Amino acid sequence: MASPGFWDRQEEARRTIARSKELKTWTEPWTRLSGRVDDLLEMSALLADAGDDELESEVEREAEQLDRELEKLEFRNMLRGPDAHRAAASLCQSAHRSCIRRSNASANRSGADASILR
Numbered sequence: 001m002a003s004p005g006f007w008d009r010q011e012e013a014r015r016t017i018a019r020s021k022e023l024k025t026w027t028e029p030w031t032r033l034s035g036r037v038d039d040l041l042e043m044s045a046l047l048a049d050a051g052d053d054e055l056e057s058e059v060e061r062e063a064e065q066l067d068r069e070l071e072k073l074e075f076r077n078m079l080r081g082p083d084a085h086r087a088a089a090s091l092c093q094s095a096h097r098s099c100i101r102r103s104n105a106s107a108n109r110s111g112a113d114a115s116i117l118r
Contacts, residue, residue, distance in 0.1 A: 026080075029073055036066055037100060 007013050043059050046052075 026077075033066065033069055033073065036062070040066065 006016075040059065040062050043055065043062065047055050047059055
């Protein structure tokens, strides 16, 4: 959009911007969820070091909340049917699942209870 000549073809530029906004409505929720998984990873590492019951409860609550949100996003993805967004959402979903796997591996290495992250 910042490239020279982009705005010279106004109708095409409008379609490109509309498409970009549309894709963001699908990718941003996955990106936010991925960030929360990263935060949960950090909390899990703290839990392994501290052994704090209150922190463990917080990690469990957050893991359960993330699981519910993941289910909602997956359901939303299924309902939209075949279209061009699928590739972008699929990439974000794969990244999220990778974060979950990393969090489980990190929790296992640190001795934390990884079952709360599943």
